[in-house]
Amino acid sequence: MSEIKVVSFDAEGTLVTPDFSYAVWFEAIPERYAERNGIDFELARKTVEEEYRKVGDQRLEWYDVRYWFDKLGLGTPDSVMETCRSKVCYYPEVGEVLASLSGKYKLVIASGSTRDFLNHLLRDIEPYFTRVFSSLTDYKQLKTSEFYLRVCQAMGVQPERVVHVGDNLQFDFVAPREIGIQAFYLDRKQQSDGRNALTSLIQLKAYLADADNK
Ligand SMILES: [Mg+2]
Known part of the structure; x- marks a missing residue:
């Protein structure tokens, strides 16, 4: 050898x-989406997950957090990701x-x-x-x-x-x-x-x- x-x-x-990523994709992003759109968290989460599904994990955008913040009208991801750091x-x-x-x-x-x-x-x-x-x-x-x-x-x-x-x-x-x-x-x-x-x-x-x- x-x-x-x-x-x-x-x-x-x-x-x-996977806890940090899970918190970003399925907690922090829906939370911000809910705030921005004045809807409750569960509805926001459903909507966001549906958008994830439409793109699917075979496309590179699926992995790109900046693409998603842009697409969902959420500003930039940095401060939101920072709030999840305790999950690392x-x-x-x-x-x-x-x-x-x-x-x-x-x-x-x-x-x-x-x-x-x-x-x-x-x-x-x-x-x-x-x-x-x-x-x-x-x-x-x-x-x-x-x-x-x-x-x-x-x-x-x-x-x-x-x-x-x-x-x-x-x-x-x-x-x-x-x-x-x-x-x-x-x-x-x-x-x-x-x-x-x-x-x-x-x-x-x-x-x-x-x-x-x-
Ligand atoms: Mg791996």
């Missing part, structure tokens, strides 16, 4: 829980794993979240990372194999020397494997029986320690 140089992490669902929450093993790996490897984020979200999501752990890549903000695409290739190029590293971990089977496992990255699917809820599925990042740390000793 090639020597590992870079360990790449997805952000949401991998390092940080890391999985229990994250601090320990990052502290331990950051001494041995270059750590990067390879995320599908936009930078508007990453700025909040990574606030307490950002110092561990050499680079933060957002497929949407930086390359205007979802996490495709091409995105991972761009990440490797930017890091000046061959894909075989990169390990990536994330909680989406297509975006974090299939796509990076297509170009030869050693990818691991993180299945925190243990819903799959995949051989390469990890249930916590502690297992990634163990795998790397093991690979190191070979």
Whole structure:
């Protein structure tokens, strides 16, 4: 096995829980929509969710909080996102794993979240990372194999020397494997029986320690 140089992490669902994003999309945005339109929260939430559905997650706009604030007539998102910051929450093993790996490897984020979200999501752990890549903000695409290739190029590293971990089977496992990255699917809820599925990042740390000793 090639020597590992870079360990790449997805952000949401991998390092940080979905609570912050949920609060932005399904609480703070409907709340502001309700205020602006003088309607009650439940109706606002229904209306906003219907608008989300019409666009759908295959279009890039779906992920773009600025697009939504504009479309729904809500001004700019910054202060609204700020009100949700207490919802940023890391999985229990994250601090320990990052502290331990950051001494041995270059750590990067390879995320599908936009930078508007990453700025909040990574606030307490950002110092561990050499680079933060957002497929949407930086390359205007979802996490495709091409995105991972761009990440490797930017890091000046061959894909075989990169390990990536994330909680989406297509975006974090299939796509990076297509170009030869050693990818691991993180299945925190243990819903799959995949051989390469990890249930916590502690297992990634163990795998790397093991690979190191070979
Ligand atoms: Mg994820």
